[in-house]
Amino acid sequence: MAQVRRDRWSRGRVTLLGYAGYCPSPMSGQGTSLALVGAYVLAQELGRAPGGGHRVAYARTEDRMRPFVAANQALATENPGGPASEEPVDRV
Numbered sequence: 001m002a003q004v005r006r007d008r009w010s011r012g013r014v015t016l017l018g019y020a021g022y023c024p025s026p027m028s029g030q031g032t033s034l035a036l037v038g039a040y041v042l043a044q045e046l047g048r049a050p051g052g053g054h055r056v057a058y059a060r061t062e063d064r065m066r067p068f069v070a071a072n073q074a075l076a077t078e079n080p081g082g083p084a085s086e087e088p089v090d091r092v
């Protein structure tokens with residue numbers, strides 16, 4: 001098993017969400033939750049960005065999603081060989 005951690009999720013007009021961006025492993029689980037929350041936050045930030053500026057929206061989305069993604073990825077290493085934790089992911 002490996003956990004991919006990307007330094008950045010966006011370049012130019014392209015941004016990554018879900019599996020492509022957050023790379024949850026089978027050990028961490030939470031892949032669907034991360035994908036749905038990422039899409040929701042991105043849609044919100046695109047709506048808020050002045051003039052629909054995608055660069056601002058991408059940066060704000062990344063700021064908001066980084067801690068949530070890191071906390072979920074950490075489930076993999078916190079539970080080596082075991083099932084995903086039943087604790088809430090907002091404890092980190």
Ligand SMILES: Cc1cc2nc3c(=O)[nH]c(=O)nc-3n(C[C@H](O)[C@H](O)[C@H](O)COP(=O)(O)OP(=O)(O)OC[C@H]3O[C@@H](n4cnc5c(N)ncnc54)[C@H](O)[C@@H]3O)c2cc1C
Pocket residue numbers: 017018019020024029030031032033035
């Ligand atoms: C066996 C298994 C069990 C899982 N169980 C759970 C679970 O219990 N709970 C959980 O939260 N998560 C689970 N996951 C993870 C979850 O399925 C993923 O995290 C989630 O589906 C990611 O969504 P996504 O939209 O980012 O990617 P995907 O669901 O992979 O969607 C990507 C889509 O892009 C399409 N695509 C690819 N390339 C191209 C292209 N060039 N052009 C156009 N379309 C393209 C693909 O066909 C696909 O439809 C599981 C995954 C697997 C494999």
